[in-house]
Amino acid sequence: MDQLSQLQTGISILEITYIIASVLFIFGLKMLSHPLTARRGNTLAAIGMGMAIIATILFHHKDGKPIGNVGLILVAIGIGSIIGWVIAKRVKMTAMPQLVSFFNGMGGAAAALISMMEFPHVSPDLIAKSGMANGHVLAILLGLMIGTVSWAGSMIAFGKLDGRIGDLRIKALKYVNLTILAVLISLIVYIMTRHVQASSELTPLIYIMFIIAVIYGVMFVMPIGGADMPVVISLLNSFTGVAAAMGGFLYNNQAMLTGGILVGSAGTILTILMCRAMNRSLLNVIVGVFGGGGQTNMAVTGSVKEISISDAAVLLSYSKKVVIVPGYGLAVAQAQHICHELDKLLEEKGVEVKYAIHPVAGRMPGHMNVLLAEADVPYEQLIESDEINPDLPNTDVLVVIGANDVINPAAEDDPSSPIYGMPIIKARDAKNIIVMKRGMGKGYAAIENMLFYNDKTRMLFGDAKSTLQTLVNEVKSL
């Protein structure tokens, strides 16, 4: 009796902890979406997670038995923590997106493993009562499918962002994918309509399902352009959330349920917000109409004019107001530090230097902010594009460094352009424009940019980092 009430107390503490953890997750997410509280929000959510983990180890009971193998569990947690910590601390700031994708994949894999192990143990009583078509089996199968897809997809996304995997652009893949998805769903229906004594009889089917889900995850992400990966990761992130929530159903576990669903819904909204910032639809990203190479109706008029390093140095040094537009090329060239050096040099000479930050410059939301923050560019110098646009007519020189789409006037001029309607930095309003890029390569949207043919534009060809280096030297020697 006494032991029984002790057990009940333990379970109560566990459930209360789960509720507290859920509340902390909610607070955490909420605070994460405000700049001033974001970091504390992350910490809060981590505390909630810690509480839930510890309480589970201490108080969880299944059929009256406490958690066993505690030593091994602690070892596993230790190993995971050390590896996770080290990777997270070591990786370069610019490799953040692939890292998020990697960790996301780990979560998906864990969810899939749980489902695989739980499947053979569905309570025979339940099966006797309502057959295989019960909530537990459904939760297990969905958890397996979604978790596996999320894992495989995340790994491909990781590989693409890391430059290890190229795109596979075959139109027919769309139909192949739909077929695989149909097979997966049929498999679920098939399993749930079998008449068996014990679910373990069907275990082989689970492995088949796992393999098909892996294939689906791979095929799902393969055809999507590398630059769309942030959106895909966000989507897979919400998938993993749903997979975790399936575990919540299975174990009747509040923390898993809320945590998972919260991430699932917040992740979906975030995915949509991200798409919106790039002025395209989620469907577009997934089916991949876009990145394939748009065509512009505008005839190329005017010619490309170059500028020498020394002329550029003089022009910049004797300006009053300079605006730098960083883009994907700056990130690729890792030129953020040298760029900041240039801006400090110019400021010393009395030039007012600002950065125009476009919301989708680079390859992930906030990419430029993160990049320039890493190079210690003061926050006040970073101006959002909407805010800086009215200032551009008073700007003496606008320096474009490895940006392309975000300054493409086709977004305003050419209704047939794939980027038509996207808000851009109105570069052509500035008095002079210097564009640094390696050649006449196109940007992410793969369309021609008429700005380069503008009368006010001068090109400075070469890799952003080395061009900036020589420019800095030149300015110094002036």
Add this chain to the structure above:
Amino acid sequence: MDQLSQLQTGISILEITYIIASVLFIFGLKMLSHPLTARRGNTLAAIGMGMAIIATILFHHKDGKPIGNVGLILVAIGIGSIIGWVIAKRVKMTAMPQLVSFFNGMGGAAAALISMMEFPHVSPDLIAKSGMANGHVLAILLGLMIGTVSWAGSMIAFGKLDGRIGDLRIKALKYVNLTILAVLISLIVYIMTRHVQASSELTPLIYIMFIIAVIYGVMFVMPIGGADMPVVISLLNSFTGVAAAMGGFLYNNQAMLTGGILVGSAGTILTILMCRAMNRSLLNVIVGVFGGGGQTNMAVTGSVKEISISDAAVLLSYSKKVVIVPGYGLAVAQAQHICHELDKLLEEKGVEVKYAIHPVAGRMPGHMNVLLAEADVPYEQLIESDEINPDLPNTDVLVVIGANDVINPAAEDDPSSPIYGMPIIKARDAKNIIVMKRGMGKGYAAIENMLFYNDKTRMLFGDAKSTLQTLVNEVKSL
């Protein structure tokens, strides 16, 4: 068997309906808090309510028995609907706050009645198992107490706003109230610690509790200044929400639970937002430190200068920019229509007329908006105080109509003033100020207003409506 499954289907439909209703309540509340969707939000919530009511009548079962007395129930609903509809449609716009209070009281009373009727029927099995100290009894008692307090309090608030009940300002009442509250809580504890076979043995206690709760509700609202009633109503509103949620616990009813708690939490936040807009704390309102009559440290300097109607008419007609500041006095005088007439007249003469709307002008949030909207003043002419303040230095004449506190410079000048820190309309920035009021009466905060002694200020004494009427005639004859 067939009947059983039919019953199960019915219950399932009922539960699904409750969930849909809850979701509609959430959507409704969300949309109600955005100007463009507010009206649709209200309709959505009403649809949810209708669904929940119909489904309950059709599908609710208790111990296998369906809802009886359906005819009578429909009659009751009919009577309630007709009365509610007529009152809601007939009442004057300015009487809205008391109406909300009245309807709120009805909800509280219904919750209290439910508790009273359910108390004798607490399941004897439950009492045998866990005594009176169980969740059902607690839900019933809290529902009774909170519902009754809300009802009684709402009726007093209604009476005060309708001018039928005066304030009762006795400092000691605070302690009396705390004592009554303590008695109520003790009574709950007492009932829940009794050892009885059936709860009906304790029924008399329930009536005693009801009476004490009525007294508490009355005494709680009596000492609070009539002008604070909107805040009090909002608070009582959230009380009723909680009382309804108690019913949700009792009947294990999702719609009541969510609906009630949503209103409870949203109402509490709304109460706090309303207090914040007036720059005071909820505690202040309840304990009532404020309205009693503040004191200002500023010596009265300068003298009060009057202006004649004809001078005022000339001044206004030959201005380029006029800003009208409406206040509580305008509402009391019911002068909104004639005020709008004046502004149309002036606009015809080429004068630009705007209204400066202070968030807490009048006696309820949005009071001025509602009032002027009733008089058909176009939405674009109503400018929030923060937005119009920068324009005031270019304003030729600022016309204050029955406003006082919202233009009191003490909020900026006098740190000892009870309204110090409240954002105000910076009337003294205007080139000329005309103040219409009946005499030198103070405003809601009962403090001196130095603006009336300002060199730029001219007073136009008299009831707002008749003053405006003569002014309109004068302007017409110019």
Add this chain to the structure above:
Amino acid sequence: MGNILGFFLLHREAVFIVILSIFLGIEVISHVPAILHTPLMSGANAIHGVVIIGAIIVMGHAETTGAMILGFLAVVLGTLNVVGGFVVTDRMLEMFKRKKQ
């Protein structure tokens, strides 16, 4: 103590629903502009009229005449709350709406 824990365990989902609803209530209205305070209050007021469901249940299972009368009263009052609340809110909002165009 044991009683409370037991009660919590039994009703933990309801408790959790309450917590989530509290959050939602706060989140959902936290950006309301001042002019909508009164309509929002009025709309919320109508929503807690959901107590009428309780009144219908009580009345639907009333057995004595006394219970019947009280139940009838409860249903009438609840309906007043619901119908009056929604209608008056709609009236308030109608005025705002017309001015917008």
Add this chain to the structure above:
Amino acid sequence: MGNILGFFLLHREAVFIVILSIFLGIEVISHVPAILHTPLMSGANAIHGVVIIGAIIVMGHAETTGAMILGFLAVVLGTLNVVGGFVVTDRMLEMFKRKKQ
């Protein structure tokens, strides 16, 4: 059909918690500025690492060696998700923070 309804009745509170959580998830992040998209994604990523609780439960009740190995793996992967996720989010946000002053 009957099966589905029965399942719903049994789990209706869980279903409702899911619905409320969906709303909350949407509400809570719907005003996030673009610069916080990536940290938010990363933070959310760490939160779904809550799946580790399931991994611990599985491992804690594993009986065969095979189950043990898989469970061990699941716990390691889940921990990676949690720890890596929170740490990397913190690192991102740290950078924003420093620049603010």
